[in-house]
Amino acid sequence: MNLLLLEDGDFVAADRVVLSGRRLKHLHEVHRAEAGDSLRVGRLNGPMGRGQLLTLSTDEAELQVELDQPPPAKLPLTLLLALPRPKMLRRVLQTVSAMGVPRLILLNSYRVEKSFWQTPFLEPAAIREQLVLGLEQARDTVLPEVLIEKRFKPFVEDRLPQLSAGSLGLVGHPGPYPACPRAVDGPVTLAIGPEGGWIAYEVEKLQAAGLAPVQLGERILRVETAVSALLARLF
Amino acid sequence: MNLLLLEDGDFVAADRVVLSGRRLKHLHEVHRAEAGDSLRVGRLNGPMGRGQLLTLSTDEAELQVELDQPPPAKLPLTLLLALPRPKMLRRVLQTVSAMGVPRLILLNSYRVEKSFWQTPFLEPAAIREQLVLGLEQARDTVLPEVLIEKRFKPFVEDRLPQLSAGSLGLVGHPGPYPACPRAVDGPVTLAIGPEGGWIAYEVEKLQAAGLAPVQLGERILRVETAVSALLARLF
CATH class of the missing domain: 2.40.240.20 (Hypothetical PUA domain-like; domain 1)
Structure with missing residues (x-):
């Protein structure tokens, strides 16, 4: 603290x-x-x-x-994250809050196990508890907004295009894609997949919504490590 | 896995x-x-x-x-880390291994609690177990070398200058320092402090050994988050 x-x-x-x-x-x-x-x-x-x-x-x-x-500035970022497993979720919420992400959207994905949605760690009070720990760690006071989207397709088709309009849209995904850009100016919408990655259909849908795939090298990182690595590189 | x-x-x-x-x-x-x-x-x-x-x-x-x-290339990096608390140590070993650090030196510091040196997680088999998990995560096969230096002053005065010779030497430290450089070429020696940070004397000693202080913004990050953020920014 x-x-x-x-x-x-x-x-x-x-x-x-x-x-x-x-x-x-x-x-x-x-x-x-x-x-x-x-x-x-x-x-x-x-x-x-x-x-x-x-x-x-x-x-x-x-x-x-x-x-x-004043509290420190937030990053100009909306972070979409495939819902991590419960234990990882708690740490990721702390990391996201500590690093200054103002808006986090927890999203379903084919490789998110259905049981993950049942965890008590998704209850508002439990989410808030982890966010507060992140603020206390980083010396910030402003709670990030956390949205929960349990249905991938309607969210990505109907809401993501408007939500990411005017921002640099990126999907972290291993493969033959450009390297994640560095030190970008302006707002970013970044989507990070589940353990095992997005499936091809999901990458296509995210691309159709305006997000371009980028990669971070051939090493497969845990979600928590990928979040901090991608944010440190982008901002 | x-x-x-x-x-x-x-x-x-x-x-x-x-x-x-x-x-x-x-x-x-x-x-x-x-x-x-x-x-x-x-x-x-x-x-x-x-x-x-x-x-x-x-x-x-x-x-x-x-x-x-062939396994993926390692980073051109020697990472000096003030010994984290036992629970954090295990995760940091995984992160370091997954991100491709070839050599890690666990170092004493004024703010490292003495009890941390007693943890069974520092036994060679326990260290190896976490490094293996990191390799399995990232798809690498080459175990990092982990060295343990329980005495700060003799290590930093007598051995660090030769060890960091020919590399870009950096100390992560909050304060009025230049921002951590991005996308560097060539080998780096990077020192990351304990929770609570290095004390002024330690920063002076690390500077005298050729390491320049750099900062990563005003947010105080947990050691594990700082490691992945600094490495993603440097390489």
Whole structure:
């Protein structure tokens, strides 16, 4: 936790918060914080700054905060991701949030096992929990938007063309395609496939929606590694 | 497992292997393989090719193999990594192996907790297990070399200058430094710090050994994410 993320409900005055639960535990066990300490804080979906620890007990912590800095800029990106397996999903949500992706669309694909859609990790509270961990890691305050699209064809045919209009559209896919471009200017719509990759039909459909296949070399990377590698290369 | 990795002990003839244990289980449960199937195979530290499944039982599998392709090229990189916490270490070893790093040096740092050096995940067999998983993921056969340096100062003062000679030396470190370069030519020596970062003294010592600090933006990334992001940007 490189940033103590404050929620609206924590505020007892405009410049004062009271914390308990997970963040209090973290202050005690990881930060080994004491009254008087100054910590980096940020208000969820708001500004960041410093907080001074006024009191700290086993029940709660009270901080006086000064929030005067903007959060870091987001990437100009819409990321489409074939739904990863549940354990990977949790880590990918953290990575996406930490790297500054403002909009993530979790999409079905032929190679997404049907059982993956049943995971409790897809519940809104579970998604939010991982996104918050990513923000705390990276020192950001603004939650990414996460959309869930369980039907590939209607989404890609009917909605993706408008959604990607005016952006550089790319599909990460191994094969005889151009290398993923570097340091692009302007907005990007990037689709990353499941373990085992998109099937040919899906690549065709994504191409028809305006996304061009690009590759990242002959090594097959796990989804989480591919996400961070592609984003680091593009921006 | 995108490649079935064969060890010397598996070979019962020049073109024939017998498998049991973890890989047999994977053939049954994940590949749902049957006699006659053709699979991607590679010989550890050797060539890659195809294997045809001759027989498959609950006890063993026998394959006829043809190994006629070279493994993918490695990155021209020596990666120095402050020892991550045990759970992260396992994943980082997989990532490093999958991305084609030929040499990894696990190094002490002020912010590496002493207890991290006690983990059984640092035993040679445990390191090898994770490296093999990375090779199987990426379709490579050549194990990276992993060196362990428990003393920062003597390593950085006495050995690092020769080790990094003739390469572009870089230290990933947040701060007012140039951005990490992109698409470099030639060999690189890259040092990535622990959670919480290198301390100033360590950055000075790494600079004195010829490594220049570079940054990757204001977001603080987990070690695993930083590794894949920095490598994707550099190469």
